[in-house]
Amino acid sequence: MTLAELATISGKGGLFKVMAPTKSGVILESLDETKTKLVATASHRLSLLNEISIYTTTKEGTVSLEEVLKKIHADFGNDLGVDSNSDGNELKSFLKAILPEYDENRVYVSDIKKLVKWYELIQKFAPDILTAAKEEEKK
Helix, strand or coil: CCHHHEEEECCCCCCEEEEEECCCEEEEEECCCCCCEEEEECCCCEEEHHHCEEEECCCCCEEEHHHHHHHHHHHHCCCCCCCCCCCHHHHHHHHHHHCCCECCCCCCHHHHHHHHHHHHHHHHHCHHHHHHHHHHHHC
């Protein structure tokens, strides 16, 4: 599985695996124990994870979510030390440790909470994404 196969829908919590296209949208399956299936249509705001990036103050202006997830996995592994219910200052410090150049004015605490939730879901239900990233780095 890759980040291109995972999506998020605005207004719905969690992550979804893209299963198959339909005439009017795509079939998605929740990336959790329930394995709930739904059809996302044009009215849903769907984002694939490989298209998401985090604002930075560097010349490039952003860093891909994939790079951030790789860095989290390399630095923290299974124990992040924070969760999505942690204090806002703790979450900001966590992201600062991973990505010191993140743009504090454009990346909100809610975004960091999503990042932590997504990492935990990927680690639990699609760890091959993180381990494949680590193997690529070794090469």
